[in-house]
Amino acid sequence: MKNREIAKILYEMADLLEIKGVEFKPRAYRRAAMNIESLGIDIEELYKRGELEKIPGVGKSIAEKIKEYLETGTIKKWEELKKEIPVDIESLSSIEGLGPKMIKILYEKLGVKNIDDLERVAKQGRIRRLKGFGVKTEKKILESIEFARKKQERFILGYILPEANKILENLKPYTSRISLAGSIRRRKETIGDMDILAVSPNPDLAMDMFVKMESVDKVLARGITKSSVRLNSGIQVDLRIVEEKSFGSALQYFTGSKEHNIELRKIAIKKGYKLNEYGLFEGEKQIAGESEEGVYEALGLQWIPPELRENRGEIEAAMNGKLPKIVEYNEIKGDLHTHTKWSDGANTIEEVVKEAIRRDYKFIAITDHAGNLKVAGGMDEEEIKEQAKEIERVRKKYDEIFILHGVEANITKDGKIDVSNNILKDLDIVIASVHSAFRMDEKEMTARLINAMENEYVNVIGHPTGRIIMKREPIKIDMEKVLDAAKEKNVFMEINAYPERLDLNDVNVKLAVEKGVKISIGTDAHTTGHLQYLELGTAVARRGWAKKEDVINTYDIKELMKILQ
Ligand code: DGT
Ligand code: CA
Ligand code: CA
Ligand code: ZN
Secondary structure: OOHHHHHHHHHHHHHHHHHHOOOOHHHHHHHHHHHHHOOOOOHHHHHHOOOHHHOOOOOHHHHHHHHHHHHHOOOHHHHHHHHHOOOOHHHHOOOOOOOHHHHHHHHHHHOOOOHHHHHHHHHOOOOOOOOOOHHHHHHHHHHHHHHHHHOOOOEEHHHHHHHHHHHHHHHHHHOOEEEEEHHHHOOOOEEOOEEEEEEOOOHHHHHHHHHOOOOEEEEEEOOOOEEEEEEOOOOEEEEEEOOHHHHHHHHHHHHOOHHHHHHHHHHHHHOOOEEEOOEEEEOOEEEEOOOHHHHHHHOOOOOOOHHHOOOOOHHHHHHOOOOOOEOOHHHOOEEOOEOOOOOOOOOOHHHHHHHHHHOOOOEEEEEEEEOOOHHHOOEOHHHHHHHHHHHHHHHHHOOOOEEEEEEEEEEOOOOOEOOOHHHHOOOOEEEEEOOOOOOOOHHHHHHHHHHHHHOOOOOEEOOOOOOEOOOEOOOOOOHHHHHHHHHHHOOEEEEEOOOOOOEOOHHHHHHHHHOOOOEEEEOOEOOHHHHHHHHHHHHHHHHOOOEHHHEHHHOOHHHHHHHOO
16 A cells, blocks of 8 residues: 555655745645545555545646656656755654744755754754744753654654555455554554464465565565564554464464463462463363463453553453453444545535445544634634534434534633633533643642633543653653542543554543543544544553543443543
């Protein structure tokens, strides 16, 4: 699947064009890239059907470039731009706060082409002398460089999962059993490599199909029981083929986590057994291993969902039959955070609603930016009233779904909501988020969030820590205090399901659930394609031990509207 690759190139072209000072085009390229990234189906399929221009934002010229890439493996215009502006955009834009405009100035004035150059000029104190930069920016850049360097090469779950599912689909005809394993099966927020496990009547053929997949960049190893490849997207995939009688124990072993496995093995030893990827053995005799359930059962444990296997108490709970019944993917009835053209989203309300209906949701919340977030096209109070009329119109047209009218409002520095209560009181759902002044000390920031929750109309704190995975650190807050306040004020904590956010994360969700704070899952969709990420939020809820009743997205409309009052 080349969707990600192509989107990445288009984003890079947008940045390069912007650096060149070309107008309008950068926006068009970005819009196309955003839609391709979240397309949901393989772009090559659309290409084969001659339907590239059906992708929103893809006109004739961009379609030509996609075609060129699929046919030749590159795009001439892109190569030219890179030659003309030899700047490592990808790594520079991974530095927080560094957008194309700043990269342009740094390149033109100081010759910065990569992170090493950037670090050098920052240390020399030359950035602060540039117009519009200053000492603070320079310091922030240095901090961000350090953060970026610390991260290892890991991949964002939400971007890898579609590729993984595609591989499973490709291999299905050649296998009798197949499953993801490792961190991707556990739905960890980032993935080191992708592990796949299968049983096959013809392992040689299955391996052939695997190493010859179109998305393979390089074959790292080719064997009968194990092969490894690197995909075009850069991620490594290991495929292991095992015997039917060992599938369960191999799946258990290769799902991990390592810490979970170590504890499990200790239990086996205590019982006088031996546990490995081939099975559970008593002496020479295999007593379990064909199914994963069988392995856990023989060890005296309930079967543990993969999302819980992090050695955070799940083994003890399973031993005592006290594993929580965590929320199921199909219990989620709708999305509680979406954007439309009324602020910075790409689609109309009606388009978002239609996609939600196609997904069989029972409800959808339209929550555009409101207040002073001008970059995100925040609505003023008149516009919110106008939008209410539009929602009313769409409601009349589609009675198979319930549309909640809400906003995502900003929490000001001192913890106020920047939309007046007079407006908030008429909305179905109010999300309040921190979108500015991220760098306050813990005490101030904690007070800021708690203040925001004092507002009686606030229902949800959006992306509560503001972190962006591998890019931006969370704001500093005393999570316990914030959660205690949330419980007291009946405010819900969001799991923002956008792939790079997943905020709250699993650990904080567990804490919230333990304190009785309810969770609201929202994709923060800025295009209809983003609605697919809802399941990532559910995965985080599951990893955080949340039960059905802890997640308000599982409620029916009546219960939901009642709890949102
Ligand atoms: P990743 O790929 O870094 O996101 O994390 P995992 O959990 O997928 O780790 P990976 O790919 O190195 O190994 C897959 C699974 O194999 C891992 O979750 C547990 C199992 N495993 C790997 N190494 C060991 C080990 O040394 N001891 C035990 N008990 N299990 C291991
Ligand atoms: Ca792995
Ligand atoms: Ca692996
Ligand atoms: Zn937001």
